[in-house]
Amino acid sequence: MADDATRAGQRNAPPAILDYVNRVHVPHDAGLARAFAGPEGIPAIQVGPSDGKLLGLLVRLVGATRVVEVGTLVGYSAIHMARALAPGGQLWSIEYEPRHAEVARANLAAAGVADRATVLVGAGRDVLPTLEAHAPFDVVFIDADKISYDHYGRWALDHLRPGGLVLGDNAYLFGELLDNTDRGRAMRGFHELVAARCDSVCAPTPEGLVIGIKR
Numbered sequence: 559m560a561d562d563a564t565r566a567g568q569r570n571a572p573p574a575i576l577d578y579v580n581r582v583h584v585p586h587d588a589g590l591a592r593a594f595a596g597p598e599g600i601p602a603i604q605v606g607p608s609d610g611k612l613l614g615l616l617v618r619l620v621g622a623t624r625v626v627e628v629g630t631l632v633g634y635s636a637i638h639m640a641r642a643l644a645p646g647g648q649l650w651s652i653e654y655e656p657r658h659a660e661v662a663r664a665n666l667a668a669a670g671v672a673d674r675a676t677v678l679v680g681a682g683r684d685v686l687p688t689l690e691a692h693a694p695f696d697v698v699f700i701d702a703d704k705i706s707y708d709h710y711g712r713w714a715l716d717h718l719r720p721g722g723l724v725l726g727d728n729a730y731l732f733g734e735l736l737d738n739t740d741r742g743r744a745m746r747g748f749h750e751l752v753a754a755r756c757d758s759v760c761a762p763t764p765e766g767l768v769i770g771i772k773r
């Protein structure tokens with residue numbers, strides 16, 4: 559009989575199985591490999607290959623032409639999403655660290671998506687309002703400072719089209735989601751806001767990925 563973790567779909571497969579399914583379903587070409595490896599000195603905190611591919615599939619499923627990402631790092635998830643855009647589409651990705659943004663721009667160019675992916679440097683809270691002229695958006699993916707998830711979530715829901723997707727990575731908050739901390743409250747606020755205004759789920763990816771379809 560299945561135990562609770564198995565029933566919840568949250569038992570991690572052994573690394574060899576994860577390597578196998580990533581090789582089969584998410585083969586890395588040179589562009590993805592370069593962004594996944596990242597340069598020395600920049601933390602390797604990008605989404606995993608399956609999560610990146612899932613983001614791309616979601617972008618494709620909604621036929622997205624306008625996508626916003628908060629938290630570029632060096633562009634790995636941005637490449638997955640930019641490649642999945644419908645013709646004429648555009649991704650705006652916001653990154654606080656200028657060095658990360660510089661590497662991301664080079665990676666996006668190497669991956670052949672520089673024409674449809676723009677990296678904007680600054681804090682998400684400051685840069686998001688500058689994108690409002692491009693609203694309504696089809697997808698907003700949140701993967702930056704956890705303390706701001708409720709703020710980013712509210713912005714996303716105010717600027718997505720009905721049927722658009724709000725996505726939030728690290729939604730288990732590294733096991734600290736239920737803690738009585740500012741980050742815990744902000745992340746719970748994000749979950750509850752998305753649940754109230756979307757048809758939503760927290761998909762049991764390794765880090766937890768909130769997926770909400772705006773009503």
Ligand SMILES: C[S@@+](CC[C@H](N)C(=O)[O-])C[C@H]1O[C@@H](n2cnc3c(N)ncnc32)[C@H](O)[C@@H]1O
Nearest residue numbers: 604605629630631634635654681682701702703
């Ligand atoms: C987890 S990484 C993003 C990974 C990326 N989405 C990927 O999967 O390839 C988080 C990034 O958010 C950036 N960041 C942190 N605080 C931020 C803020 N207030 N506004 C924008 N970016 C921020 C960090 O510098 C870091 O590069």
